[in-house]
Amino acid sequence: MQTLLPGITMERVPTRRLTTAVLSVAGRTGRPVLFVHGNVSSSLFWQPLMLALPERYRPLAVDLRGFGDTDPEAVDATRGLGDYADDLAALIEALELNSVHLVGWSMGGGVVLQYLTERPAEHAAASVTLVAPVSPFGFGGTYGVDGTLCDPDGAGSGAGGVNPDFVARLAAGDRGADSPTSPRQVLLAHYVKPPFVPDELDIFVESMLSTRTGDDHYPGTSRQAPGWPGFAPGDRGVLNTMAPTHFRIEGLDALDPKPPVLWVRGADDVIVSDTSLYDFGYLGSLGAVPGWPGPDAWPPQPMVAQTRGLLDGYAAAGGRYREVVFADSGHGPHLDQQAQFLAALEPHLAQA
Template sequence: MSIPVMTEARRVKSARMETRVLFAGPEDGVPVVFIHGNLSAATWWEETMLRLPEGFRAIAPDLRAYGEADDAAKVDATRGMKDFSDDLDALMEELGIAGAHMVGHSLGGAVLWQMLADHPSRVLSVTQVCPGAPQGFGACGPDGGPAFPDNAGSGGGAVNPDLIALMKAGDRGDETPNHMRNVLNAFVWKPPFVPERMEDILTSALAQHTGDADYPGDATSSDNWPGAAPGKLGPINAMAPIYQSDPLGFTKSGANAPILWIRGADDQVVADGSLFDMGTLGAAGAVPGWPGADVMPPQPMISQTEAALTVYEGQGGDVERVVLDDCGHSPYLEKPEAFDEAFHAFLARHG
């Protein structure tokens, strides 16, 4: 099933891959590139794109392994977020864009930490919306290092297999907590909120490429709890802390782009105790055999991001922080007026 659109959609082939790219606003406008998160696609950004102030050009690609990106483009997880950031660099080159304001959500935010590290000249400003911590996602202690040398508890092996089976079947139902519809409604935004475009958003989430080379990716058996460690393929493995070669690289690259960090106060996905982190689930008794907080504590994702941004500020970087009350993991969908107020003002200051 193709994903419905309310903006202009084009196929764009860069030097690295071909994907669907959405556009809105005047072609000669100041470019703003939107990067979606996991279980998502460019579709999630469309209403935000259409609300941009006059004079801005919105651009939103489907990342490799997501949406309507080329099925043949796989993620080399051992490079961390580098496949994604290199794809963005190549896309901008193909579109003739020297630099752009960039907006990332969740996994898309993790991509932008890498973009700042590897391609800082491309970035005019960064708006981070509930971004993944620079240190990676899952089974990661306060110091940013994996709880076990093989990073057991993170990556594709930590994904619920029932969710994967339902995704592969394209099941749009709500009969179990593992159905995509219920996962989105329970965790990705704060209940009882449901987006007006829920069916289109669900379609784009189910367009996630699935399999051992995509989502959730492959896994390696481990003697460490909970018995599986990250494999080498797919976006979830790419987020594993073991593959983040230099989490604070963006503070060392010479990047000077201003950063706006917006998050929901009630985010359950990226949190100091994420409900998708094995340390958190083990501590809550949801996964038997947890080795304890001394071995695998809940990952302090918000604290890790705050510490990294404090380093960035110490290098002369400009950072603004906004926390929206009564809001979950998707502020631009849940609280569009409050989100736009902060985001548009940020663009006005730095556009």
């Protein structure tokens, strides 16, 4: 099927690391706005927003390695999201984007943060927008606003927590709606808030199905662990990049210059939240995973509070951020509340 909306073009850009697929809006030459997608998705999810941006901006959307039409290079999870962050830096360099607005969704928010903190005085960001970003202390297996590990092995995080039927359906190219673990149904139940159905649903399903699967990609490798719930992250693949033993954002307060940050999230997000349906601490508290050690040893991860703590530290060091929460919105507020999202994004870009 045709996956590009009218007005959107795609090119593969050679960089010093790999060849990266980039979407753009034909004819736009203004200040660049670079969109970075999340896990199990691709640049295709950004198309409606790219077309809706005012003419004075040049919207660009990248496919991360192993997604969409970018080279499917292996992912070294021991660097956290470093492979993706370095790829992003290489693309910014190749496109000669000396001042760019960065917008990162979910895992893409973590990519943007790691890009910034590894280049505190060299980044090219004019502004930063974090859309339902992964916690700065990774996904799963931590508690407290400082991201303390529940288990020293990082148990309860990484590739071992994935639903194998979902992975199988991704690998098989399942476009149906007959199972709650089909990509289509996961999108409708978790990416957006039901009963919202995006006009571009079929395109977004194709975007999800562009995810490479396997040990080097999604979900990655896993290993057994003595602590509950019995698995710990491996060192390869997508989900392990966000394990708290591999990924931790520090040094955001050291950025110089400090771009303004807009943090946008949906009030009904079930993926990145303090009550995430993908967090084993929360699932254990619901009785969905047997053997839960209890709230003192393994409370649900306070993902939202952890991000707020990071940004409060950024503000205390002289930066500024704004948090915007949309009612009736899920993990993709740019999808199910596009008009409100644009109303928050446009002044943020203009004031940067």
